[in-house]
Amino acid sequence: MNLKEFSHRIGLSPTTVSRALNGYPEVSERTRRKVLESAERLGYTPNSRAARLATGRAMTIGHILPLSKEHEMVNPIFSDFIAGAGEQYSRSGYDLSLSVVRDEDEAEAYRDLATRGVVDGVVIHGPKVEDPRIRLLGDLGLPFVVHGRSSRVHGEYNWVDVNNRRAFSRATEFLLDLGHRRIGLINGLDGMDFATRRLNGYSDALEARGIARDPELVFSGEMTENYGFATTLQMLDSRNPPTAFLISSIIPAMGARRALHDRGIGLGDEVSVVIHDDDLSYFRNDGDVPIFTATRSSVREAGRLCADILLDSIRDAQGERRHVLLEADLTVGQSTGPAPAMRHLLGRDQADAPRGLAR
Amino acid sequence: MNLKEFSHRIGLSPTTVSRALNGYPEVSERTRRKVLESAERLGYTPNSRAARLATGRAMTIGHILPLSKEHEMVNPIFSDFIAGAGEQYSRSGYDLSLSVVRDEDEAEAYRDLATRGVVDGVVIHGPKVEDPRIRLLGDLGLPFVVHGRSSRVHGEYNWVDVNNRRAFSRATEFLLDLGHRRIGLINGLDGMDFATRRLNGYSDALEARGIARDPELVFSGEMTENYGFATTLQMLDSRNPPTAFLISSIIPAMGARRALHDRGIGLGDEVSVVIHDDDLSYFRNDGDVPIFTATRSSVREAGRLCADILLDSIRDAQGERRHVLLEADLTVGQSTGPAPAMRHLLGRDQADAPRGLAR
DNA sequence: GCAGAACTTGAAACCGCTTTGAACAATGAA
DNA sequence: TTCATTGTTCAAAGCGGTTTCAAGTTCTGC
Structure with a gap:
C-alpha cells in the first residue's frame, strides 16, 4: 500500500499523513493518533526509496571494506566495530551500507558512493600515515569520521582513536620495570x-x-595467528632472543603463545608478553586475572563513538570537527613476570615450575 | 548535475541518455559512445536514489546481524562470509545493507526491510532448527538464501550448507581409527x-x-576462546577424561590448546584434537602440515555462493530454488595421533618426546 | 459580534530517474 | 514511387514520498 491509497482510505490528505508520520508539529494530536493507529492496523509503512528521493537524504552510512589482494584478509576488528556503530545507526533510523572492494579500487568506491547519493556519510577504517582518503572525502564534501588518525594530514576532521603511543610506551615501561631489556615488538602492518x-x-x-x-626485534605485518607464530619463533631462535614481547593484537598473540609452547618456554615466567587488546567479543581476555597483560580499548565502543560523531556531523554540517582520544589502561594478567635474570634477585625463581602453569 | 541538465548540455533527451547509460539496444552506437564519453568528461553519474524509486528495485541485498543480549557477541565467521558475498554483489552492481539489531528484534527487522523496500533480497545467517525466519520471509515474498539449513522446515528454499553431519562423522571415525574411545565434542550453541x-x-x-x-563429553555454547578453554579443562579434570576432542571452530580450539598447555598435556601425542575449520582469513590453519587436523570448508566461498544464488533468484523469481552442499574434506595436521593406550602397540610411544613438538 | 492570530488541513509542485507510447527518419520490398 | 519495416529519438507520465504555499477553522481579545 502506498501513501496515496492509505491516506485516501483513512480520509486524509497525503500531506497530513506524511506530517503525522514524521512528527511535524502542525498536525493535531487527535489526527496524529488516528494516523499512527491506522498505519499500524492497515500495515502501512512509507517506502524508503521514495522518501530518500524526496528528502535528498540517503539515511545511510557507508563503510568500505577493502580486501588486500595479497592476503585477501578481513580486519578481524571489523565486525566488532561494525556491531558498535550499527547499534547507533539503528537507533537513529539510519541504515548501514557496506561495500567490499579490492583495495586499489577504494578511492573510486568513495567517489561512487558520493556521486550516486546512496550515503550521507562514511567511516574511514584503518588510516595510513598521510592517508589520501581524508583529503579525498573533504573534496567530495561527504561527511566522514576516521577510526584512528592520520599523521601528517593537515586540516580538521572527525576522528576517534586510541592513544596508541601512550599505551605502548606504558606497556614498554612496564616490561622495563620488570627488568626486561630485550623486548620484541610484533606490530601491525x-x-x-x-x-x-x-x-x-x-x-x-x-x-x-x-x-x-x-x-631485529621489531616486526610489522598483517595481524594473523601465523604472523605472530613466525615472528616469535624467529626472535626466539635468534642469537640473542628477547625476554619479552609486545604484541599489537590478541590474534598474533595466539601465534606467539604457540611458538613459546613449541619451544617449551613458559609464558609469564621465562618470557613475558603484553598485548594490545581490542576486546573482541569472541576473544575476551578477561577473567579474574586475564590471560594476557594488556592495554585494552574496546573497538566496539570506538564504533559507537564514531557513529555518534558522524551522525551529529551530518545533522549539523557547520558544527566543529570532533576528536575522541581513548586511553587504554594497562591491566596486569598472567603473561608477565620479572625478567629471568632478575628473578633470583627477587627470590622468585620459577625456572623449575611446571610449564604452562603461568606464575 | 542531474540527468536533465546533463542531457540538455549534450543536446539529447533524458530518455536517450538514460537508455544509452543502461545499455538498452534501441540507441545507436554512435550516440551511446557520445553519451558515455560525455558522462565521463562532465562527471555525470545517475543518482541511485532516483533510479531506485523509478525502477522499483533497491539494488541492495540485506544482511541482518543479530546481537545476542547475553553475550553481545558477533559471529566470528561473519566478516569472512560478508567479504565473499560482498565481492559478488559489487560485481553485479548491488549494494549490501547491514542491519545490526538485538536478536529479539530480528523478525521485525526483516519485516521492516521488506515493507520499506530497501532491499531486493536477504541472507539468513545462522539458522536454528525449525527456524521461523524461513517461513516469515516466504510470507513476506522477499527472495532469500540461507547460509546453512534448517531441519524440520518444510518447503523449498535456497540454501548453501556444509555437510556438517558427514564432516563430523568422518572426523569421529578418524579418531576412532586412531584408537580413541573417549572423544569430547565441543560444539556450537x-x-x-x-x-x-x-x-x-x-x-x-x-x-x-x-x-x-x-x-559428559558433549558441550554446546557460543564459540569463544574462553568457552573452548573452560570446557576442555572441565573434561580433562573429570574422573575419566577424553583422549581426543572434536571442536566446532578454530577459536574455541585456541582455548582448548591453552587448557592442554596449562595441564601440561601434549597436543597431538597425549591428546588429539580435530577441529572444523572455516578457513578464516586471520586464522589460517595451513602450512605444509596444518597445526590442527581439520575438516575444512571456506566460509568465504560459502558467501560467494550464497550471493550468486540469491542474485539469480532475484533476477528470475520463477526459477527453482537452489541448494549447494559443500563437502568438508579432512586434512590431517599435527594435532592428532594414536590414542595413548595404543601407542606402545604401534611402537611409537612418544610419552617422553618434548612437549609441544607434536609428532 | 468581529478582526486578527493561531491552528489544521490540503492541492500541487517537486525530487531525478525510467519507461511507455508516439513520432520521425532511414531502409527495404514491392 | 509507395508502403511497410526497422531503427532512433523524444515528450510526458509515472515511481511514492516531502514540502511549499494557500486556504479553511478555531480561538482570542476587545
Whole structure:
C-alpha cells in the first residue's frame, strides 16, 4: 500500500499523513493518533526509496571494506566495530551500507558512493600515515569520521582513536620495570598509522631508559595467528632472543603463545608478553586475572563513538570537527613476570615450575 | 548535475541518455559512445536514489546481524562470509545493507526491510532448527538464501550448507581409527542447526562402532576462546577424561590448546584434537602440515555462493530454488595421533618426546 | 459580534530517474 | 514511387514520498 491509497482510505490528505508520520508539529494530536493507529492496523509503512528521493537524504552510512589482494584478509576488528556503530545507526533510523572492494579500487568506491547519493556519510577504517582518503572525502564534501588518525594530514576532521603511543610506551615501561631489556615488538602492518604510533611509543620508552632499539626485534605485518607464530619463533631462535614481547593484537598473540609452547618456554615466567587488546567479543581476555597483560580499548565502543560523531556531523554540517582520544589502561594478567635474570634477585625463581602453569 | 541538465548540455533527451547509460539496444552506437564519453568528461553519474524509486528495485541485498543480549557477541565467521558475498554483489552492481539489531528484534527487522523496500533480497545467517525466519520471509515474498539449513522446515528454499553431519562423522571415525574411545565434542550453541547436525554425525560414528555416547563429553555454547578453554579443562579434570576432542571452530580450539598447555598435556601425542575449520582469513590453519587436523570448508566461498544464488533468484523469481552442499574434506595436521593406550602397540610411544613438538 | 492570530488541513509542485507510447527518419520490398 | 519495416529519438507520465504555499477553522481579545 502506498501513501496515496492509505491516506485516501483513512480520509486524509497525503500531506497530513506524511506530517503525522514524521512528527511535524502542525498536525493535531487527535489526527496524529488516528494516523499512527491506522498505519499500524492497515500495515502501512512509507517506502524508503521514495522518501530518500524526496528528502535528498540517503539515511545511510557507508563503510568500505577493502580486501588486500595479497592476503585477501578481513580486519578481524571489523565486525566488532561494525556491531558498535550499527547499534547507533539503528537507533537513529539510519541504515548501514557496506561495500567490499579490492583495495586499489577504494578511492573510486568513495567517489561512487558520493556521486550516486546512496550515503550521507562514511567511516574511514584503518588510516595510513598521510592517508589520501581524508583529503579525498573533504573534496567530495561527504561527511566522514576516521577510526584512528592520520599523521601528517593537515586540516580538521572527525576522528576517534586510541592513544596508541601512550599505551605502548606504558606497556614498554612496564616490561622495563620488570627488568626486561630485550623486548620484541610484533606490530601491525607498516604504514598503518596506529602501527607507527605504537612503534613510537615503544621507541620513546626505550630511549627514555637509554636502551638502544634493536631493529631485529621489531616486526610489522598483517595481524594473523601465523604472523605472530613466525615472528616469535624467529626472535626466539635468534642469537640473542628477547625476554619479552609486545604484541599489537590478541590474534598474533595466539601465534606467539604457540611458538613459546613449541619451544617449551613458559609464558609469564621465562618470557613475558603484553598485548594490545581490542576486546573482541569472541576473544575476551578477561577473567579474574586475564590471560594476557594488556592495554585494552574496546573497538566496539570506538564504533559507537564514531557513529555518534558522524551522525551529529551530518545533522549539523557547520558544527566543529570532533576528536575522541581513548586511553587504554594497562591491566596486569598472567603473561608477565620479572625478567629471568632478575628473578633470583627477587627470590622468585620459577625456572623449575611446571610449564604452562603461568606464575 | 542531474540527468536533465546533463542531457540538455549534450543536446539529447533524458530518455536517450538514460537508455544509452543502461545499455538498452534501441540507441545507436554512435550516440551511446557520445553519451558515455560525455558522462565521463562532465562527471555525470545517475543518482541511485532516483533510479531506485523509478525502477522499483533497491539494488541492495540485506544482511541482518543479530546481537545476542547475553553475550553481545558477533559471529566470528561473519566478516569472512560478508567479504565473499560482498565481492559478488559489487560485481553485479548491488549494494549490501547491514542491519545490526538485538536478536529479539530480528523478525521485525526483516519485516521492516521488506515493507520499506530497501532491499531486493536477504541472507539468513545462522539458522536454528525449525527456524521461523524461513517461513516469515516466504510470507513476506522477499527472495532469500540461507547460509546453512534448517531441519524440520518444510518447503523449498535456497540454501548453501556444509555437510556438517558427514564432516563430523568422518572426523569421529578418524579418531576412532586412531584408537580413541573417549572423544569430547565441543560444539556450537544448542539449537543451531549446524550444531545439531554435527552432533548427529558424531553420534552416528560412535554408534556405528557400538560405543555409547557419554553426555559428559558433549558441550554446546557460543564459540569463544574462553568457552573452548573452560570446557576442555572441565573434561580433562573429570574422573575419566577424553583422549581426543572434536571442536566446532578454530577459536574455541585456541582455548582448548591453552587448557592442554596449562595441564601440561601434549597436543597431538597425549591428546588429539580435530577441529572444523572455516578457513578464516586471520586464522589460517595451513602450512605444509596444518597445526590442527581439520575438516575444512571456506566460509568465504560459502558467501560467494550464497550471493550468486540469491542474485539469480532475484533476477528470475520463477526459477527453482537452489541448494549447494559443500563437502568438508579432512586434512590431517599435527594435532592428532594414536590414542595413548595404543601407542606402545604401534611402537611409537612418544610419552617422553618434548612437549609441544607434536609428532 | 468581529478582526486578527493561531491552528489544521490540503492541492500541487517537486525530487531525478525510467519507461511507455508516439513520432520521425532511414531502409527495404514491392 | 509507395508502403511497410526497422531503427532512433523524444515528450510526458509515472515511481511514492516531502514540502511549499494557500486556504479553511478555531480561538482570542476587545
